Amino acid sequence: MIEFDKKDIAVFRSLIEGSHSIALISHTNADGDAMGSMLGTKRVVEAHSKAKITMLLPSPRPDVFAYLPGYGDIVVDSDNHEGCTKALMEADLIIAVDLNNATRVDNLAQALVESQAHKVLIDHHHSPDRNLFHLLFSIPEFSSTCELAYWLFAQMYGEEAIDRETARCLYSGICTDTGFFAYSCESPTVYEAAGRLVVKDIDPAGIHDEISNCFSIERMRFYGFALSERLVIMDDIKAAYFHFSLDDQKRFGVEPQDMEGLVNYTLMMKEIEVGVLMREEPTRVKLSFRAKGDFDVSTFANKLFGGGGHTKAAGANSTLGLEATVELVEQKLREALEKQ
Numbered sequence: 001m002i003e004f005d006k007k008d009i010a011v012f013r014s015l016i017e018g019s020h021s022i023a024l025i026s027h028t029n030a031d032g033d034a035m036g037s038m039l040g041t042k043r044v045v046e047a048h049s050k051a052k053i054t055m056l057l058p059s060p061r062p063d064v065f066a067y068l069p070g071y072g073d074i075v076v077d078s079d080n081h082e083g084c085t086k087a088l089m090e091a092d093l094i095i096a097v098d099l100n101n102a103t104r105v106d107n108l109a110q111a112l113v114e115s116q117a118h119k120v121l122i123d124h125h126h127s128p129d130r131n132l133f134h135l136l137f138s139i140p141e142f143s144s145t146c147e148l149a150y151w152l153f154a155q156m157y158g159e160e161a162i163d164r165e166t167a168r169c170l171y172s173g174i175c176t177d178t179g180f181f182a183y184s185c186e187s188p189t190v191y192e193a194a195g196r197l198v199v200k201d202i203d204p205a206g207i208h209d210e211i212s213n214c215f216s217i218e219r220m221r222f223y224g225f226a227l228s229e230r231l232v233i234m235d236d237i238k239a240a241y242f243h244f245s246l247d248d249q250k251r252f253g254v255e256p257q258d259m260e261g262l263v264n265y266t267l268m269m270k271e272i273e274v275g276v277l278m279r280e281e282p283t284r285v286k287l288s289f290r291a292k293g294d295f296d297v298s299t300f301a302n303k304l305f306g307g308g309g310h311t312k313a314a315g316a317n318s319t320l321g322l323e324a325t326v327e328l329v330e331q332k333l334r335e336a337l338e339k340q
């Protein structure tokens with residue numbers, strides 16, 4: 001059993017119970033952990049508060065998680081910037097999940113910073129912004145924000161406060177952040193949390209199907225193209241990377257979310273220990289980094305483009321354009337990995 005500070009728990013409870021307007025927010029390009037922790041937190045909070053609750057995301061919801069309860073209620077900044085800003089500015093409590101600083105909410109950063117609300121963080125990333133948040137439940141040792149949220153709410157309101165639908169949300173985020181218990185799951189607490197969620201009749205196999213067996217035909221064809229035409233393997237330094245131009249994406253009609261998980265294919269090769277995916281956007285290049293073994297991609301991404309994340313999975317943005325980004329990444333990988 002995980003124990004959070006009792007004083008922190010009491011403060012959080014009184015904030016939830018005493019607030020009139022609560023905004024929940026998570027990071028841009030939401031993944032399963034962001035979706036699951038926001039939707040699950042919303043269900044627990046609304047059962048213990050009379051407040052008006054708004055869920056906000058900076059960028060469109062990934063439709064693979066449409067099976068989760070409350071998915072349709074999330075307000076997206078790119079559709080309704082005014083509404084999202086207003087919700088943050090008028091909130092007396094903001095609960096941020098699965099992010100560690102304001103840059104992770106893109107165009108909502110200013111409102112998140114300027115809002116006079118109490119700001120609570122539930123998260124498992126390193127280096128949370130302690131000036132931004134007043135109360136932090138931030139523990140990087142946890143597999144996922146969803147696991148942390150499970151232990152937090154179980155302590156705050158008891159096991160029974162997590163109903164079947166909330167359990168489906170939290171279990172989904174644990175599964176996506178651990179690749180269905182393949183990584184970031186060294187601690188036995190993740191299995192214990194999962195076990196306690198599974199007994200709530202959540203249909204784990206059904207959740208696996210929703211998340212994993214959901215490719216469109218176009219997406220599968222694109223993966224074929226990606227592996228044969230856009231994968232560069234630098235086996236002498238145990239690295240590999242994908243690179244996609246806007247034209248590549250247009251040609252197959254794929255969206256950013258269709259590339260979710262593709263970077264992991266680099267690590268499926270036995271001899272590869274570091275993988276990168278570079279995807280061109282109209283004004284920047286998005287990078288995803290993955291590693292197995294000892295290499296810390298979070299530090300690497302941070303040094304290179306001011307990115308961040310976890311030691312085995314990190315992200316960054318480049319404004320150099322695709323070609324120059326690819327060149328620089330290749331050079332820096334060589335410098336970092338040849339030393340090893």
Ligand SMILES: [Mn+2]
Nearest residue numbers: 033098145177
């Ligand atoms: Mn996470």
